[in-house]
Amino acid sequence: QKEVEQDPGPLSVPEGAIVSLNCTYSNSAFQYFMWYRQYSRKGPELLMYTYSSGNKEDGRFTAQVDKSSKYISLFIRDSQPSDSATYLCAMSATDSWGKLQFGAGTQVVVTP
């Protein structure tokens, strides 16, 4: 079983809808949680960063971390066709923060 589980999708939503993404993990040592967006043939781009539990909002993006359930989420409001990409969750532990463990990535398609 992988340390980080993420549904690969694809997830198709109409423009303007809320996109809901999530990951589960098994390593209780994970303290740093990130969401990256990756367009085809590009490197991952950091979207959201959270340390430990809680919620964080940045524009149309909201990240949530529930350490008790080992579950993290990313919500994208008012989705646009330009949001079509692969979304990757990533996390690391305090004693090895340079080593990110990634989920498989969820392909999101926002249709006009």
Add this chain to the structure above:
Amino acid sequence: KAGVTQTPRYLIKTRGQQVTLSCSPISGHRSVSWYQQTPGQGLQFLFEYFSETQRNKGNFPGRFSGRQFSNSRSEMNVSTLELGDSALYLCASSSTSGSALGAKNIQYFGAGTRLSVL
């Protein structure tokens, strides 16, 4: 501020050859991590270097190696290439400073080097 730069962008090699990939981190960043991305396995951690020392290592065979120079630039080398080494190799850099405890952990990625082994 310039981002993470990886060279070359594309490489074609044959089985048995070796290859060296280069990564220039964001100015001021001292940590460099390398990842392999394939359709089947996703993004997998290779190793991390900080101040010229390997600090973390993933579960890859010894054919995969790396190093970091005093200016924080890093190289990774793959010897005796196999077909399964075809992948996108990504480099990420992070800072060791920041006002928040976790700020140092933010990794910024380059565009990657796409390696094809024939």
